[in-house]
Amino acid sequence: MKKRLIDTEVHKGHTVIRLNLERLDTQVSPQLKAEFLIVCKPPAKKLVIDMSNVKSCDSSGLSALLVAERMVRELKGEVHLVVPNEDVRNLFRITQLDKVFKIHASAEDAV
Numbered sequence: 001m002k003k004r005l006i007d008t009e010v011h012k013g014h015t016v017i018r019l020n021l022e023r024l025d026t027q028v029s030p031q032l033k034a035e036f037l038i039v040c041k042p043p044a045k046k047l048v049i050d051m052s053n054v055k056s057c058d059s060s061g062l063s064a065l066l067v068a069e070r071m072v073r074e075l076k077g078e079v080h081l082v083v084p085n086e087d088v089r090n091l092f093r094i095t096q097l098d099k100v101f102k103i104h105a106s107a108e109d110a111v
Contacts, residue, residue, distance in 0.1 A: 065079075
């Protein structure tokens, strides 16, 4: 059985998307955007994207995350990212996307 790249669940009134991959890049960003189209609909107010397994992210991965942020913002909600990897956290700081997303070191902090 092939491992799913993305798992989605509703947990305590918010949606959690868990990325089961090490690289958030051009290979997976279209699939992630498609998942966002499915889950970012009313009554979604809080979306938690768990990037605990992600070790690297490129511009297309950031673009996919920004798609989710825009869609949830239009619903008057917010996106929380779980990013324990320091290299990936640095990417958010360098691109100043740490000002756009609420970034947490653990899933427990995000929910």
